[in-house]
Amino acid sequence: MTVIDTEVQDGRARPQRGAKVLDAEQVTMRFGGLVAVNKVDFDVHEGEIVGLIGPNGAGKTTFFNCLTGMYKPTSGTVKFYGEVLPPKPRAVVKAGMARTFQNIRLFGNMTALENVMVGRYCRTTSGAITSVLHGPKYRREEAESRSRAQELLDFVGLGKSSELLARNMPYGDQRRLEIARALATDPKLILLDEPTAGMNPLETQQAMDLIFKIRDQGLAVVVIEHDMRFIFQLCDRVLCLVRGEALVWGTPGEVQSDPRVVEAYIGGSELEDDEDEVQA
Template sequence: MTTAPSLAPATDTGTVLRADGVTMRFGGLTAVRNVSLTVGVGEIVGLIGPNGAGKTTFFNCLTGLYVPTEGTVSYRGTRLSRKPHLVTQAGVARTFQNIRLFANMTVLENVLVGRHTRTKEGLWSALLRGPGFKKAERGSEQRAMELLEFTGLAHKRDHLARNLPYGEQRKLEIARALASEPGLLLLDEPTAGMNPQETRATQDLVLAIRAQGTAVLVIEHDMRFIFNLCDRVAVLVQGQKLVEGTAEIVQADERVIAAYLGTPVEGMPTAPDDPTDPDGTTDQAAPTDATAATDPADSTVPAAATDPATPAAPATAPEAVATPDAAGEPDAPDRATPPDRATPPDQPAQGQTGDTP
C-alpha cells in the first residue's frame, strides 16, 4: 500500500455526523429506539452489539435507505436528505455487510462507478463525448488509479471483480466508496470472513483513511479489531444505546459483558414494549413462579396445583389406564406375556378353565 491520497480536508474541526433520537419502527417492531451518536472529523467510532441489536438498521437510517420514524441525521450541520444518492453526494459513503460489487465489471470500472457523484458532465456531454467529457473521464480514471494504489489493487485493475479473492473484494468496496470523496465513511463489518492477516491489513487501511481526515464509523464483531482501532465505541442492545466511551470504559462495563453472555444485570435495556410482534401476535407476560403457584385463574396451571379440593391426576402411564368399552365396561389394560413365561399351547392360562370356549 502506497502513500494515501488526499481523501478529505484534514483542516476541518467539529462534528461530521450527528444523529439525534433516531428511532426506526417496522409496524409493531421497534428496531432502533432513540439512538443518538456523533462522529468528529478524523475520528474512528465503533458500533458493536449482539446480532439483531439494530446496528445495520441504524446505518440504513443514516444513509437514507430507511427513513427514520423519529429523529434527525445531520452531516456537517446540515440535515441529510432522505434519498441515498443525495446522502452520498453530500459526503457520506458506505460499504455493506454483504459485498455488493459489479461482478462482471473490472476492478477499475467498479471504482469509476463511485465517481459519478463527482462528475459534472451531463448526459449530452457524455453522448457527444466532447472535450469537457473527455477531460473529466481522464481525471476520474486518474483518481480511480490513485485509490487502487492506495488499497493495493492497482496491479489488478483489469481483472473482473468476481475473480478477486474475498479479502481483495472487500478492499475494492472500500476503494469504490472512497471514490466519492466522502468526509464520513461507514463500514459495515469490513473484516467479516477474513483471516488474521487480512484483518490486520484492513485495520492499517482504515488508519490510513483516518490519517487523511476522513471520519469512520464502523460496525464489527471482532472485538480486538474494534478496541485496537477506535477512539470511541458505542454499544447497541435491543435497538438502544447501552453505553458509549473509550475501549477501556466499554470493556469494563458489566452490562456489555452481560449483553454478550446473556446474563441480565441492573440497567440493561428491556425488550421494546410494543404489544404486537411482527407476526401480528400479542405478547403476554409470563407468570412468575409465585403467581403460577397461587393463582388458580391461570389456565396454564393444573387445577390440582392450586385447589386442594381437586384430586391430583394419577401418575399412571397412559397405556396402563383402563378405558370404558362401547358397553360401558372397562377394558383391562393390554399386558404382553414375557416370552420366557409363555403358556404352553396344551395348557389353559392361569385363571381359566380348560372347557372355557
C-alpha cells in the first residue's frame, strides 16, 4: 500500500481523488419477478471513501454482491479499472477487490494470525505437490505470508492478539480481524458491509479511524452502514438506495439535506418533526 497526496476538504485532510477504480453501469438484479436492484449507476475513485445507505430491504447487500462477483447481474456491467469483472468471487479478489460481510465470517478455531494468512493465499503460487512436500517455494511463501499477516494485525491494532483464537476475541476485534484478512489480499478497493454493526461508540470511532487509515494508504473504500452520523462524517460521496433504485447520489451534505432521504427512512408524515434526527 502506498500513501498518496492529500488535500484539505471540510476541515480534514483527504487524498486527492485519482483514477476511476470501479464503474458500475445500469446494474440490475432480478430474482424471478422481484427486482432487487434496478439500473443503478455507481463509481469509485482512488483515494475516495463512498457510502451506500438505505432502509432495510433497499438492496444494498444485493448490490454489493453484484459488485463483488457473488451474483451475476441480470443486466448492466461492473468494470474494475476499465475491465469488465467476471461474476466469480475468486477472480474479483485476484483483480484487486476485497470485502467483509455483514455477519462475521472468521475461522473460529484458527488464530488471528492464521485467519489473516488465509487472505494471503490468493497471492501465492505454490502448486499442490510443493505444498504437500513443503518444498523451498512453499516455505518461502509461507514465511512471507506469516510476516505480512503480522504486519496487517499491527496495522489494525491487533498485533498483540496474533495467537488468540478468533472465537475468543472481543466482537470489535473480530470486526477488525475481518478487515485485516481482506487487506491481506492486497486490494485496491475494499468494500465493508456494516463494519460498525453491534459496536459501542468507542469501537465505532476506532472503526472510523481505521477506515481513514486504510484510505490514507492509497486504497478506495466503499461502506454499507445504517449509522448515518458515521457515514456522513466518513464519506466523500454517498449513494442512497430505496427499493433497489438510486434515490440520491452526492456529497454527504447534499444527501443528508435531501428531504427524499428523510422520507425514505421515517416516512413522509413525520418528515418535518424528525428531519433533524436523520441529519444528526
